[in-house]
Amino acid sequence: MTMEAPAVLWFRRDLRLADHAALLTAAGHSKHLLALYVLDERLLQPAGTPRTAFLLDSLRALDAALGGRLLVRRGDPVREVVAAAREIGASAVHVTADLGPYGRRRDEAVAKALAEHRIEWVATGSPYAVTPGRVTKPDGSPYRVFTPFRRAWDRHGWPRPADTSASTVDWVPPRKSGGIPESPALGGMRQPAAGEAAALEVWQEFLDDGIAHYAEERDRPDHEGTTRMSAYLRWGNIHPRTMLADLAGDSSEGAQALRGELCWREFHADVLWHRPETARENYDRRFDRMRHDTGAPAREAFELWCAGRTGFPIVDAGMRQLLAEGWMHNRVRMVVASFLVKDLHLPWWWGARHFMRHLVDGDLASNQLNWQWVAGSGTDAAPYFRIFNPTTQGQKFDPQGDYVRRYVPELRGVAGKAVHVLKERPEGYPVPMVEHAEERQVALQRYGSITGNSPQ
Structure with a gap:
């Protein structure tokens, strides 16, 4: 050369x-x-x-x-x-x-x-601060649990940002390019500006105004408390190393929480690197025996979930946000995922495929393994008996109902927190498609049949 x-x-x-x-x-x-x-x-x-x-x-x-x-x-x-x-x-x-x-x-x-x-x-x-496969246990085996991975990841560290720009080299003009196709019509969908300049602008705004309250605000879908950096990270409009460099020396709760979220992204990439089949299959193969609902009723239930027509306001708001923006708040992603696999008893990969089809930030490792975390079949997964109650989740994280009203117009006439516990259903808004308490018991029984633990 x-x-x-x-x-x-x-x-x-x-x-x-x-x-x-x-x-x-x-x-x-x-x-x-x-x-x-x-x-x-x-x-x-x-x-x-x-x-x-x-x-x-x-x-x-x-x-x-x-x-x-x-x-x-x-x-x-x-x-x-x-x-x-x-x-x-x-x-x-x-x-x-x-x-x-x-x-x-x-x-x-x-x-x-x-x-x-x-x-x-x-x-x-x-695309990661630490390349997948680099962080291992002392015996060379991969981590299965996030917390020890996080400690090892912190100890491993990462290089300083590379000093590059458009002027780093002379760029060869292409003799003939097929050109960049026109972007497909989004049908009114709201989507953030793309590209490196947009990513750096959004990141700087977060550093200026958002990080101080990130630790307590990131779980509130009714507030603008997240970084909104996921799509930029997905396409490499910004490198996580750049973000970590800007957080260096900041020991605030917000900075620590954000470093943890960036590490989750790297943990899932590491898991997928070691176990590439987990993009399609259960990490914990015991869950291959999990009984799911099937047939036409299951497909009908899935379509109602996809459309945000379940009759559970926080679930419907999340699914409609996905359709309206190609994005969904992270807390709500967990709520709607739990509802699909534990209230409707449908396979996690149905939901994962729907998310990947609609998410601007759809990332194979993060998406598939987060779904498995909720379903209980993944590494470091949520305990199988942790089943989100969609009503109490809405009351806790959207206490005044502002998030629900933003995305579910049928409920805009319902004031305050009453939007989560509807005494009367406004015209056009469906009744709950299931009884949560009953489906929770069904889920516990099915999980118990493969784990050997009695329902709680």
Whole structure:
């Protein structure tokens, strides 16, 4: 490899130019880089409209930051990456490592194809502060429980942000680009601005106004107490290392809580790296014996849940927020997930698939393993007997009912906390589809049958 030969920087889940380790490595090997993104049908098909729109908007922002020099191709990455590299006589293709199940298989195939043309494959860093697989127990085995993982993760630490920008290298103008497709119509859905500049702006606003109250506000869906950074992290508009650097030295409860949330993201990525089958299968294989409801009634119940027509206000508000914004408050995600698997007795993967279809921030590791946490089948899972009561959850975390009224217009005439315990049903709003106390007992019995514990 010589500095005179150009190279390719293949963007994937790292759609930014600041704090980009692969860009820094590439700049040390070559003076001239071709910026490439490949629209991969294997990833686009299951993505859903909100996530696809955010991706395409992120690509437009990246292209603008590069002065219109982002080459966008569509098709099989093996074919398109090799072709782009050969067209400019590249000596290497640089990437941020993708450690998801599909990404690992795809990258092995691309690296093998490049090697046939004597083009080097160079992977640097990952979308995480600590690359999955790096934090292990003293005996080398992976952690199954979050708390000891968190302690080991803190001890391991992470590098300082990479000093990179658009001016780090000279960018090779693409000879011919397929262009960035128009974003799909969102039908009035509200969605945040995409791209690196937007991510940094939202992050700075949170540091200025939100972090002081984050620890106590993050569980309140009626307040703007979360970071709203999940979509930016999903697409790499910002690296978690940047956020952790900004939190360094801050020992406040808010900063500690946020570091913990970032670590949960890394823990789930680590679990998926060690156990890639858990994207589709139970981590705890005992749960393969779990009895779920089936047939037409089960599908009908699922459709009511998807539409936010369960008759439980906090559940319906969450499901409608998902449809309206492509996002849902984290506390409410747990409530609606518990309702699906423990009140309706439906498989967690039904809900996980629906979330991945609609979430702007849909991330395979976080989504699937959070669903398994709620279902009790995952690593470090919630105790099976922890079954959220949707009414008391609403009363506790949306005490005045503002969140429910925001997303369930049928209930806007019901004042205050009474919205969670409706003495009368406003016209058009359904009665509860199940009796929670009864379904809780059914869930306990079914869980008990596979765990050997008696219902509580």
